[in-house]
Amino acid sequence: MCWQPEFETLSRERLEALQLERLRATMAQAAKSPCYGAKFAEQGIAPQDLADISRIRDLPFTTKEDLRGHFPYGFLAVPRTDLVRLHCSSGTTGNPTVIFHNRHDLASWANLVARSLYAAGARPHHVFQNICGYGLFTGGLGFQYGAECLGMLTIPAAAGNSRRQIKLMQDFGTNVVHAIPSYLTRLYDVFVELGVDPVKDTRLERLVIGAEPHSEETRRRIEGLFGVKAFNSYGLSEMNGPGVAFECEHQNGLHIWEDCFVVEIVNPETLEPVAEGEVGELVLTTLDRQAMPIIRYRTRDLTRFLPGTCPCGRTSRRIDRITGRSDDMFIIRGCNVFPIQVEKVLMEIPQVGNDYVIVLETKEDNDQMTIEVEVSREWFTDDYGKLESLRRTIAHRVRDEVLVTPHVRLVEPGALPKSEGKAVRVRDLRG
Numbered sequence: 001m002c003w004q005p006e007f008e009t010l011s012r013e014r015l016e017a018l019q020l021e022r023l024r025a026t027m028a029q030a031a032k033s034p035c036y037g038a039k040f041a042e043q044g045i046a047p048q049d050l051a052d053i054s055r056i057r058d059l060p061f062t063t064k065e066d067l068r069g070h071f072p073y074g075f076l077a078v079p080r081t082d083l084v085r086l087h088c089s090s091g092t093t094g095n096p097t098v099i100f101h102n103r104h105d106l107a108s109w110a111n112l113v114a115r116s117l118y119a120a121g122a123r124p125h126h127v128f129q130n131i132c133g134y135g136l137f138t139g140g141l142g143f144q145y146g147a148e149c150l151g152m153l154t155i156p157a158a159a160g161n162s163r164r165q166i167k168l169m170q171d172f173g174t175n176v177v178h179a180i181p182s183y184l185t186r187l188y189d190v191f192v193e194l195g196v197d198p199v200k201d202t203r204l205e206r207l208v209i210g211a212e213p214h215s216e217e218t219r220r221r222i223e224g225l226f227g228v229k230a231f232n233s234y235g236l237s238e239m240n241g242p243g244v245a246f247e248c249e250h251q252n253g254l255h256i257w258e259d260c261f262v263v264e265i266v267n268p269e270t271l272e273p274v275a276e277g278e279v280g281e282l283v284l285t286t287l288d289r290q291a292m293p294i295i296r297y298r299t300r301d302l303t304r305f306l307p308g309t310c311p312c313g314r315t316s317r318r319i320d321r322i323t324g325r326s327d328d329m330f331i332i333r334g335c336n337v338f339p340i341q342v343e344k345v346l347m348e349i350p351q352v353g354n355d356y357v358i359v360l361e362t363k364e365d366n367d368q369m370t371i372e373v374e375v376s377r378e379w380f381t382d383d384y385g386k387l388e389s390l391r392r393t394i395a396h397r398v399r400d401e402v403l404v405t406p407h408v409r410l411v412e413p414g415a416l417p418k419s420e421g422k423a424v425r426v427r428d429l430r431g
Contacts, residue, residue: 035074077291185222198225210232346398
């Protein structure tokens, strides 16, 4: 079953025809903005020049630096009086990236999130609890309006205050929870402290997780803790926020909603398309946004197309979970390392708890990687021999994965700093 079968089950031929029609309209709308208007005029680009959807490769890329460089209104394609909301990044290191929406855009976005939640099994009779930051962060309002569009009773719980979150779940019979993965593992610790069993003492049926890259091993661990399926979500503020791609109940990749986005995967160095199934940088183009359409946006997120079709019947292409960002990678002793590689190893070890941090330092002119790891509550002990054996196991398995032997520091549960927002997994203290 689909939320919108007229779009979700289109044949590839009909879908690409719809994409071409919408891309031409998007280009005409984007040309009304100062930035794209100048770019298209300079390069002699017109919507009618696109003979088929593959010719999107002839259009220029857009980057986060472009958005910051034309702050605040350089990409605006409608009169400012038509705007009803903006979302933006923190802008702590310069101009923030700002995305503007008119009423059409917000309705389209809410519909996409509703479609996504429906794909994961949410239904109008469910109670939805949104444990996510509201305000300028898109996850809060994005899921709020999408859940309301689907028809669920929504609890705008916001982030933090774990005891209250659990009480809300019990009082109102929450069925669906949205939260970032790192927070859910901390929330489970509070369940344990309160003596509440999330399986027996709540009505939870499914979790929606996203906003930070996480490994399959982390997802499975969360599912084991709460006793329900956890569905992966992908979005970014430049493309609205959540609702760009979502897992269906088969959990075999994220369906990209191709009637509203053109998706490409390119080599981040050459910017040429990668071979089918090869990991590259995700590039996205909006197809149903009026106030601020964005063309060929370089997300910096790394993923790949998954082959084949999905048993759910949806025909849109599927992407693999995000393996990291091209700008998240760090180099240590000549080796390229993504934090999610380390997480994958840690979450496969039963004695490891739910939190960790990677610390990069320079000591005596040599770079050093230290992994601080919380030990699971039931396994934490004063037995030096057992802890030393675990420390060595972690060091060896990480070395086999990333080709660098780390220092490992084991700490008791809850010892690492916590944040209500996205988890900070890397502290780079090198000069």
